[in-house]
Amino acid sequence: MTELSLPSESQEKTQRLFFEGVLHGRNHKRVFKIMEMQLAFLTDYHYTRIPIGVWYGYPLIKFVTLVVTLVFGCLLAFDVHKTKPQEDDLYHHIKGVNVDRIITYVLLVSIAVKEGWEMILYMLSDWTKLVVICRYVEGSWLLRNRLAERIIQLLCRSNVVMRWHNKMGQYNILESFGYKPRVKQALHYGTLHMIKKPIEGGKAGKKIKIFHEVKQSIVDALSHYNINDGNLMNSMPSSLYKRWVRNSYQWACRQETFSHLILVWHIATSMCEIQLFEDTRPERSCLNSFVHKLNTCWTHRHPFMVHRKSLEGGTRSHYIVANSISRYCAYLLVFVPELLPDHVIVSEQVFQGTISEARNILGGCHSLESVLEKLKSVEGGATQMEGYDQERTIVQKGAILGRELLADPEMNTERRWKMLADFWVNLLLYLAPSEMTEDHKSRLLEGGEFITLLWALFSNCGIFDRTEENQVFGNGVISGEEQGPNITNQEQREAVNEQQYNITNQEQREASEGR
Structure with a gap:
């Protein structure tokens, strides 16, 4: 907590202790x-x-x-x-x-x-x-x-009380965009709002145990960051798209808000997962397919579409890391938006706009395979996106990114998932630092969120906010060469969030008028 923060001299010692001692050996x-x-x-x-x-x-x-x-x-x-x-x-x-x-x-x-x-x-x-x-x-x-x-x-x-549940929430927008909680909505209004209002399209998946591959990837990423200048975050923006993401996909890292960024890459990652499922699914007769589906309904315990045992070593690890963190970031955006950098209202507006758009584009799709084919048919390509086309919507950008990832001749399956895993790990680390300590504090009694664990890690080192090198301001998440105003306090961040909120509302009004 910020009220318990250490002096700068102690923070430097804590940084060295953690990154040179605790992280030693990974x-x-x-x-x-x-x-x-x-x-x-x-x-x-x-x-x-x-x-x-x-x-x-x-x-x-x-x-x-x-x-x-x-x-x-x-x-x-x-x-x-x-x-x-x-x-x-x-x-x-x-x-x-x-x-x-x-x-x-x-x-x-x-x-x-x-x-x-x-x-x-x-x-x-x-x-x-x-x-x-x-x-x-x-x-x-x-x-x-x-x-x-x-x-x-x-x-x-001895360990009598287990406070940390060691789980992370999951959400997949391509599986849940059609979710309409009519009964829960009736209960919400019938009980005079005593029951929390459900979210349209917000059907959460079952929380999963945090895989050791995810934890190891977090530790490996942290070990690469440079803390010699006293600011760990200086190396993180470059990690997002200069180091881990190829030049042809850097346009997808420049979005209006972090909510846009998460949803665009989440849609693309989900498309890659559906394609991987189709590529690894064995051929079956009609009878065998029916028996397999029936057996899956009763015994399926794996949280993802593709079972980890059906993948080879490198691909398996990268797939687990990328997919679990992608779904977790989407889960945070939908159900715990207060732990993310964007204002809660901005996150809600962006998500609801994306759900409406997904229902318009993907309406009539009755399987994930048909969803994938529909998204692949979205017009546009990476060459048209290099100019940061503001007219493209989130679903369109995610579809274009996913299609380009799947069609890239220089990427095999393992390299594709390696890039996605590196991106999601570094993005999650970049989202973790925060000055909104009360929001993290309120989650402790519920077992804590995974991002709260990372937030506590950065708090030990005196890092409570992201570096100014990669701020969300006006036209998007910008790089150091396009650096915007320095946002250093709560009032300035609230002003930025208000601007994001106005931009989002304007985009939705324009989209409604266009329809």
């Missing part, structure tokens, strides 16, 4: 384990009372309180057990059983279990582990023996 398990633990500490700090109790002597007080509670509870239970009600006493007696006595026992046991569970949570919390390890390192004589060391080992291995 072990993604170690890197993400550290970040997950940090988010756990942050969650405890804001939403529990455990950190307040981490002071010298408190564990003993807590233990004494528990013992006293249990002793008095046992004495009270014994007294209740030996007490026999008089004839004129008012009590409930059913079939020879004293109901009042049973209720008293249940209350006493509930209190004992509650106190005991709180004690267990405290003793096995990360804060307790931290205090014990610090005491051990300081050389406390109570902990310098084999029994104490064994207890410390067991304590550090």
Whole structure:
């Protein structure tokens, strides 16, 4: 959190510690384990009372309180057990059983279990582990023996509360653009908005476990960034399209807003996935196809169209990385837009405009194969897009980009997915830094978002915003050679978002008038 930010000298040390120490060896398990633990500490700090109790002597007080509670509870239970009600006493007696006595026992046991569970949570919390390890390192004589060391080992291995769910949301616009939640909308209005209003075309996929390929690609990308000048983000804009994206596709990286950028590349990536599915699907007879579809309905657990086992090593890894991050960025845009750089209103307007456009263009398509063929038939090409054609819509740009990627003679399947994976990894890293700490804080209780993990990583290094080299301003995400005004504070960003909002509304009005 910004209110807990370190001074510049400490931030420089933290940068060196992370990028020269933690990242050394590119072990993604170690890197993400550290970040997950940090988010756990942050969650405890804001939403529990455990950190307040981490002071010298408190564990003993807590233990004494528990013992006293249990002793008095046992004495009270014994007294209740030996007490026999008089004839004129008012009590409930059913079939020879004293109901009042049973209720008293249940209350006493509930209190004992509650106190005991709180004690267990405290003793096995990360804060307790931290205090014990610090005491051990300081050389406390109570902990310098084999029994104490064994207890410390067991304590550090225990993990009672799993706050980080290690999952990422997924959304595919080509699968969900026709989604119309009529029942949920009726419930929304029928309950006077007590139920959250559903999103037209916003049918989220099942959250998936974050693949180790994704984590490793994040670590590999971070290890390439230069922090010698104290600003990690200086190298990131070039990563987006100068380093990883070929010259013929750089037009697709220059969009009006980040919402445009995400949707254009998401549509293109989804087209590549459908094509890969068609290329890897074995030939089947009608009967075998029916049996396969029936079996898939009951046993399909893989989150993507193409099963990872049907792909070779390099293609498999790049496909998993590109597809999962592409769907995750689209998920953030639709369901958690407050974690992205664009204003929430801008993201919503851009998305709804894209859904309307997709329904107009892809209406009547009953399969993903027909969707792919329809998108391939969209007029235009990369040569017409070099001048950054503002008249092209998001679906048209995504279709043109996807078609050019599939038709590129210099790209085989592995190279195509390699470029897409590099693009999505670097884009996600570029989106992560943010000064909107309250939005990330509000997601911690729900297990946290993957982008929150990356946000915490950059926050450690004092990076809370993107470099001015690649700002969203007016006519698009621009490169260093076309640098726009320096946006350094919240008021200026809000002004930019207001301008984006006006531009988006104007585009939609023009599109409506054209139709």
